[in-house]
Amino acid sequence: MTLSIASGFATRLWRRAAVAGLSFLFVAAVGTPAAQAQLRVDISGVGATQYPIAIADFSGSGNTQVPEIIRADLTRSGQFRLISAAGATLDLESTVSHDEWQARGADYLAFGSVTQDGGQYTVSYRLVDNARKAELDKVAFSGTEAELRRISHRIADRIYEKITGVRGVFSTRIAYVLQTGNGYELQIADADGQNPQVMLRSRQSIISPAWSPDGSRLAYVSFESGKPVIYIQTLATGQRAPVANYKGNNSAPAWSPDGNRLAIVLSRDGISQIYTINADGSDLRRVMRSPLIDTEPRFTPDGDSLVFTSDRGGNPQIYKVPAAGGDAQRLTFSGSYNISPRVSPDGSQLVYVTRRNGAFRIATMALSTGSEQLLTAGPDDQSPSYAPNGMQILYSSIQGGQSVLAVTSTDGRVKQKLSSLSGKVREPTWGPFTD
Incomplete structure (x- = not known):
């Protein structure tokens, strides 16, 4: 042997x-x-192409976990450049000023809301393309507080796929x-x-x-x-x-x-x-x-x-x-x-x-x-x-x-x-x- x-x-x-x-x-x-x-x-390096995107804080119950996880997921991929959304107040029905967000440097913008009814949470989000002035995605997920992390990963997957054309793996x-x-x-x-x-x-x-x-x-x-x-x-x-x-x-x-x-x-x-x-x-x-x-x-x-x-x-x-x-x-x-x-x-x-x-x-x-x-x-x-x-x-x-x-x-x-x-x-x- x-x-x-x-x-x-x-x-x-x-x-x-x-x-x-x-x-x-x-x-x-x-x-x-x-x-x-x-x-x-710890992350190092960037992709050959980086997509500039802003992830606004989600309105509703004051939950900050969801947008933070989405931002972290997209950053880890190396294929997105996060643009600050500081000072922006958006809810799910907001009218988006595409030109204003493009002036900030964001070709894409994601925002949404987190609402709570007893032990159940509903997370709704929208994704828009500011250059084309078009909505790319709009969806809502429901789950318990323990499921918010997985819901956040699923939203990040959708953003990744809508923009890159490749299925995301953040929820795997x-x-x-x-x-x-x-x-x-x-x-x-x-x-x-x-x-x-x-x-x-x-x-x-x-x-x-x-x-x-x-x-x-x-x-x-x-x-x-x-x-x-x-x-x-x-x-x-x-x-x-x-x-x-x-x-x-x-x-x-x-x-x-x-x-x-x-x-x-x-x-x-x-x-x-x-x-x-x-x-x-x-x-x-x-x-x-x-x-x-x-x-x-x-x-x-x-x-x-x-x-x-x-x-x-x-x-x-x-x-x-x-x-x-x-x-x-x-x-x-x-x-x-x-x-x-x-x-x-x-x-x-x-x-x-x-x-x-x-x-x-x-x-x-x-x-x-x-x-x-x-x-x-x-x-x-x-x-x-x-x-x-x-x-x-x-x-x-x-x-x-x-x-x-x-x-x-x-x-x-x-x-x-x-x-x-x-x-x-x-x-x-x-x-x-x-x-």
Whole structure:
């Protein structure tokens, strides 16, 4: 068995399996707020195009949370330049002076109201194009006070899409593993890192979380039984069940686009190889046979193929194979170490971790041409994951000696750092659109 994927997923998994005989404590904690402080967002860079927009304070109950969240969402994207709306008094029925707002520098203006009736809130908003003197959007949402953050994200998504033509991802969620002094936590949070919730706690390692295509379930690997076992957990209820618990290592789950099957990695025959299996644990099928390690499979968006990491060529590189089995095709040729592949939602690009001059960096490659772009500088950037609209990439990073979640735009221009006050953040994955 080769150890050439020295710093990659496979060897980390073997190392954890070797020490997994320690005692453990497992607690399922559905919806439990995370104990550590919420994540702080630092932003650098701007997009190639920035849209000047003003977000006025919302009238009504005096709630300031909604416009603040919308402003923060649009700012984080790097594609909007926020114009001050200070001194403006607008309600939902106001007549907008488009020329006045254009004179302020705002091509677009969003405003609205928040009203309360008992425990129910109604958030109404309008979006106008000042240059064209036209209304672009008008909608109302209702919910409880606890749902105001999600409503705000949905409004930001609508603004983003109406102006850019691309669906927004502010109301999506992310998942990641947090290693603390007490063990490991599988957490989910809003895409901005806020509102973290603990889905699972364990004394032993939790690795490789993967969202189901409908966002209702997570597959992951837990070492709680003394060896790596693949589980699927329903987020709404906390109910979970083992899907793969074969002899040896069970690792690297990845969902098919229809949510019916998983690609997984098993060492039941002595070396890590790729299989597919139904989400209920039935109908295990081996994809191919290789004399060396095959790991980290991911379905392509059409579900027809898998991309994966293998050292079959002497060092870890990324390959592609039909999901039903067949001959593998090598995809990466730049550098001697390329791992952790993910295909963009539109199928045009590949993102992965590459090692250059001793630094682990995030790179993308155009699948049609093989052209590569390095997006990050390292020194230790890992586990890239595309946003569901394909415009950003989430990854884990060591920056200033601190373990953080980070986001980069796919052109590398805009970067975000979501920093936590305690713990090591690992293996992030961006969830799908859910409505």
